[in-house]
Amino acid sequence: MKKGIIVKGIGGFYYVSTFDSKIIECKLRGKFRKNNIIPMVGDHVIININDLGQGIIEDILPRKNCLIRPPVSNLDQVVIVFAIRDPNPNFQLLDRFLIQGERQKLSIVICFNKIELENNSEKKEEIKKIYTKAGYPVVFTSVKENIGIKNLRKYLEGKVTVFAGSSGVGKSSLLNMLNYQYYLKTGSISKKIGRGKHTTRHVELLPYKNHGFVVDTPGFSTLSMQNIKKEELMNYFPEFHPYIGQCKFNSCLHLKEPKCALRNALFRGEIPPSRYDNYVYFLEEIEKQNYIK
């Protein structure tokens, strides 16, 4: 019996990476098929290897979480990618991504790519200030000029990471670069990450340092505020946490209520206005959704 992680599934075969970093081709025990249990890429499994080196998946361990797009389980981390320009970053969209990452209890890294296009270092500092205040690592990269990639790589060790972000920001370029560099270091099989519009895509975990893996297909689940309660939203803004519970009213949503500790912090300059504004915007969005229901 061995423990491993499913890195790929094709035509009834599952490829399991064991902790000694071997890839073993496995089939599924019949009992799973009878019960309609379908393994996912990312699943931690117990396998048995026969004399011919073929594996059988004997058990699927409980999933920590599970993403629909791309279909992967047991994620640890999301790298949210924006371009510093071309296209310009949409900070409201970034905050939506952050909320989804927080909801799924993932570690979050924010990456601004195409950094060689930006000469204004004040703009970079301002962005960095806002998001490090919220506790997120911010990395600036350029695939074109090989800037910051080493720094980004550091965050990928030992974790299962998915890349997310709008199209055109450079996610595929980053994944190809990381994969290529890993290949140069280890000689392990490389794979070109394409756009794959016209082919059926199988999601795959690409090996990384210290049993880390990177999901080869970028993506993320829904970015709507659906199923978030108004009182819950503030929890997904980490820099708000010190002020929650300090307001006059326990039920304070930090809008126009008197003696609101969060708004006082905002006026003192301790909360970035853009983050607060997006919080208010999302609250209104939740309100509208409730109204439609």
Ligand code: GDP
């Ligand atoms: P994706 O849609 O997020 O996967 O983005 P792609 O990786 O396909 O990249 C979109 C475009 O941005 C392509 O033309 C890339 O060559 C370009 N690109 C990627 N990284 C950089 C970068 O660091 N600097 C610049 N200037 N262009 C980049």
Ligand code: ZN
């Ligand atoms: Zn308040």
